[in-house]
Amino acid sequence: xxxxxxxxxxxxxxxxxxxxxxxxxxxxxxxxxxxxxxxxxxxxxxxxxxxxxxxxxxxxxxxxxxxxxxxxxxxxxxxxxxxxxxxxxxxxxxxxxxxxxxxxxxxxxxxxxxxxxxxxxxxxxxxxxxxxxxxxxxxxxxxxxxxxxxxxxxxxxxxxxxxxxxxxxxxxxxxxxxxxxxxxxxxxxxxxxxxxxxxxxxxxxxxxxxxxxxxxxxxxxxxxxxxxxxxxxxxxxxxxx
Amino acid sequence: xxxxxxxxxxxxxxxxxxxxxxxxxxxxxxxxxxxxxxxxxxxxxxxxxxxxxxxxxxxxxxxxxxxxxxxxxxxxxxxxxxxxxxxxxxxxxxxxxxxxxxxxxxxxxxxxxxxxxxxxxxxxxxxxxxxxxxxxxxxxxxxxxxxxxxxxxxxxxxxxxxxxxxxxxxxxxxxxxxxxxxxxxxxxxxxxxxxxxxxxxxxxxxxxxxxxxxxxxxxxxxxxxxxxxxxxxxxxxxxxx
Numbered sequence: 001x002x003x004x005x006x007x008x009x010x011x012x013x014x015x016x017x018x019x020x021x022x023x024x025x026x027x028x029x030x031x032x033x034x035x036x037x038x039x040x041x042x043x044x045x046x047x048x049x050x051x052x053x054x055x056x057x058x059x060x061x062x063x064x065x066x067x068x069x070x071x072x073x074x075x076x077x078x079x080x081x082x083x084x085x086x087x088x089x090x091x092x093x094x095x096x097x098x099x100x101x102x103x104x105x106x107x108x109x110x111x112x113x114x115x116x117x118x119x120x121x122x123x124x125x126x127x128x129x130x131x132x133x134x135x136x137x138x139x140x141x142x143x144x145x146x147x148x149x150x151x152x153x154x155x156x157x158x159x160x161x162x163x164x165x166x167x168x169x170x171x172x173x174x175x176x177x178x179x180x181x182x183x184x185x186x187x188x189x190x191x192x193x194x195x196x197x198x199x200x201x202x203x204x205x206x207x208x209x210x211x212x213x214x215x216x217x218x219x220x221x222x223x224x225x226x227x228x229x230x231x232x233x234x235x236x237x238x239x240x241x
Numbered sequence: 242x243x244x245x246x247x248x249x250x251x252x253x254x255x256x257x258x259x260x261x262x263x264x265x266x267x268x269x270x271x272x273x274x275x276x277x278x279x280x281x282x283x284x285x286x287x288x289x290x291x292x293x294x295x296x297x298x299x300x301x302x303x304x305x306x307x308x309x310x311x312x313x314x315x316x317x318x319x320x321x322x323x324x325x326x327x328x329x330x331x332x333x334x335x336x337x338x339x340x341x342x343x344x345x346x347x348x349x350x351x352x353x354x355x356x357x358x359x360x361x362x363x364x365x366x367x368x369x370x371x372x373x374x375x376x377x378x379x380x381x382x383x384x385x386x387x388x389x390x391x392x393x394x395x396x397x398x399x400x401x402x403x404x405x406x407x408x409x410x411x412x413x414x415x416x417x418x419x420x421x422x423x424x425x426x427x428x429x430x431x432x433x434x435x436x437x438x439x440x441x442x443x444x445x446x447x448x449x450x451x452x453x454x455x456x457x458x459x460x461x462x463x464x465x466x467x468x469x470x471x472x473x474x475x476x477x478x479x480x481x482x
Contacts, residue, residue: 049336056340057340057341057342057343058336058338058339058340059340085411085422085423086408086423086426087423087424087425087426088426088431089426089431089432089433090431090432090433091432091433092433095290095299097299098299099297099298099299099300099340099343100298101298101342101343101346102298102340102342102343105342167327170326181326182326182327182328183328184328185327185328185329185330190329190330190331191330191331191332192330192331192332192333
């Protein structure tokens with residue numbers, strides 16, 4: 001974020017933080033020590049989709065450094081009503097607000113956030129132990145100087161030391177009752193964007209080729225984590241060159 | 242709809258029915274006898290906003306004559322996932338689906354729809370009686386040949402026979418504890434569209450100038466309806482030229 005904010009300042013750019021998965025994550029060192037993800041740029045976006053650290057079933061939240069910008073987002077996302085009784089809309093509005101049921105769920109979920117984060121951190125440490133001295137796969141660390149919400153656990157596989165493709169590994173694990181996931185498809189490789197400008201893709205294709213994401217529900221048990229790790233190690237060992 | 246569909250056929254146009262408020266309304270005579278609003282054109286849209294005849298808190302539903310079109314709408318409104326496990330998106334997708342909580346509410350609400358429509362019809366008839374021989378305001382009828390859901394009750398006021406403006410009338414009623422509403426602002430008069438082409442606005446400005454919508458909750462009581470009608474008549478009588 002320090003580098004991004006420096007570039008933004010130099011070129012007078014607005015920064016929109018995609019903090020969709022990062023609710024509760026914060027810096028504890030550096031220029032932004034104490035600051036939460038999503039509150040450093042000009043705008044921040046959080047997702048409350050079903051798979052996120054807290055959920056409202058769908059939807060999310062936006063933040064802004066400028067209170068006027070928050071008001072404006074509220075205005076255009078609530079049909080841009082300038083007069084609630086006479087239907088005056090001085091801007092083109094949208095119907096993007098959360099329902100009252102979703103908001104109620106969100107309030108209750110928010111109370112659980114510290115507990116969910118603790119659980120995610122504990123589960124991460126357990127996974128980390130399970131792969132500590134394992135040469136074919138290592139759990140990706142979180143950014144130094146941050147207190148991450150540990151939402152997701154990514155295993156970097158030493159593809160140069162095994163036979164199987166990533167898809168084969170995912171399929172083999174699926175057959176053992178362990179659902180793992182590839183990382184999200186890279187945007188510049190998606191059909192609608194193949195004609196778009198894409199440059200300096202240095203690390204993304206590499207990670208895309210060698211990462212599987214491990215089960216990360218806050219409801220997963222220690223036994224299940226050990227089982228997952230055992231199956232992953234076993235499948236990878238079996239494919240060793 | 243007959244005229245609209247004739248024009249669409251002649252010029253090979255697609256028809257999108259804005260049936261947002263018309264759920265459960267149908268034709269009982271003419272070419273579309275037995276057909277529900279929203280199911281005659283190529284596409285239909287229903288709203289389940291909080292003020293509609295059934296609600297899911299927000300959101301709605303779309304219909305299409307062509308099953309492939311329904312599938313395509315489901316696809317693009319659910320992030321255009323071509324492969325649920327490997328995040329392949331062959332079109333630009335959106336996140337417009339309803340949450341599971343909203344859907345559950347909607348299913349329960351749908352079961353109540355016939356009851357809500359009956360109540361709306363009963364309340365309409367009661368309002369109609371209340372204004373039957375009243376020269377200063379008459380309840381707008383519903384389209385002939387249709388079995389309307391009677392969602393909303395519009396009173397057409399004889400503005401040429403009274404002193405007050407429509408806003409004055411609404412304010413006076415508000416002071417007596419009766420909330421009435423002007424009809425929605427005309428789109429061509431809204432600031433963002435004032436530069437847009439607008440033509441053949443024959444009846445809309447007239448209705449906009451003389452209609453108030455009366456309280457129409459399915460939970461309104463007969464006594465409340467009589468009170469509302471009495472206050473409306475009283476306010477209008479007091480302003481008589």
